Amino acid sequence: MVTKIKLSYILPTFNEIENLGFIFNQIKYLETNNDLEFIFIDDNSTDGTFDYISNQKNKFNNIRIHKRLDEKGLSKSIKAGFLISKGKYVVVMDTDGQHEIKTTINLFNQIEREKLDIVIASRFLQKSQIENFPIMRLYFSKFGNFLSRMSLSSRYSFLTDYMSGCFILKKQSCQKYIEEIEPNGFKFLYSLLNQCDGNLKVCELPLHFKKRRYGKSKLDFYTLFIFFLSLINYLFSNWIKILIFNLSKIYKQYLYKK
Numbered sequence: 001m002v003t004k005i006k007l008s009y010i011l012p013t014f015n016e017i018e019n020l021g022f023i024f025n026q027i028k029y030l031e032t033n034n035d036l037e038f039i040f041i042d043d044n045s046t047d048g049t050f051d052y053i054s055n056q057k058n059k060f061n062n063i064r065i066h067k068r069l070d071e072k073g074l075s076k077s078i079k080a081g082f083l084i085s086k087g088k089y090v091v092v093m094d095t096d097g098q099h100e101i102k103t104t105i106n107l108f109n110q111i112e113r114e115k116l117d118i119v120i121a122s123r124f125l126q127k128s129q130i131e132n133f134p135i136m137r138l139y140f141s142k143f144g145n146f147l148s149r150m151s152l153s154s155r156y157s158f159l160t161d162y163m164s165g166c167f168i169l170k171k172q173s174c175q176k177y178i179e180e181i182e183p184n185g186f187k188f189l190y191s192l193l194n195q196c197d198g199n200l201k202v203c204e205l206p207l208h209f210k211k212r213r214y215g216k217s218k219l220d221f222y223t224l225f226i227f228f229l230s231l232i233n234y235l236f237s238n239w240i241k242i243l244i245f246n247l248s249k250i251y252k253q254y255l256y257k258k
Helices: 017-030 049-056 074-084 101-114 135-151 171-180 188-196 221-257
Strands: 007-013 036-042 063-067 089-092 118-122 167-170 202-206
Touching: 007 049, 007 074, 007 101, 017 049, 017 101, 036 049, 036 074, 049 063, 063 074, 074 089, 074 171, 074 188, 089 101, 089 171, 101 118, 101 167, 101 202, 118 188, 135 188, 167 171, 171 188
Parallel strands: 007 036, 007 089, 036 063, 118 202
Antiparallel strands: 089 167, 118 167
């Protein structure tokens, strides 16, 4: 009898070999749970990351690894992992040590208990903790959250972290929106919230956002620039849609009076 997968972990990697020992130390505490799978999506790392994970497959029976040679990028990796996942729920988390698997267990309990579609681990709730977050990154994140709030459905105006890299999704309800996403940049969650236009039930839990263990962040000025351009594009396109909708209502009212 084949065990049904309840929870799939999507773990994007690019040159994270120094951080993988920490990740697998966490995975080993869950290895006896046969309804989990861990899917590593590697963007053709050059530091031996792919080989390291491949060797771990001999020690764990719930590890899958997929190497992407074209169209690299974090959001594209997450979408690719989601589409091949088998779980009822799908967890997305970073592999640099900033997110912990124990956090995702809380997300899983919340999404099942409350019958939600998405639960986000937020860096900016009152009980959240952030370790050693550069001040410029903090300002960029807050400004990005402001633009995100302005550009998304008003149903999501209560959220505090539209750009979190740690969240859980209910696969059945998110599938159609993710299939339609053309992901660019690194903020997959924002793209999903924009695509679903307020139709998914979402909540947040506090996140203990830890310091990157080894290596440098893949987030650079160019990536941030492209992301903010896309946010501004979403913002203005939504405003134009609202303007056209209101003008059409006024025009219909005018015709009716005539």
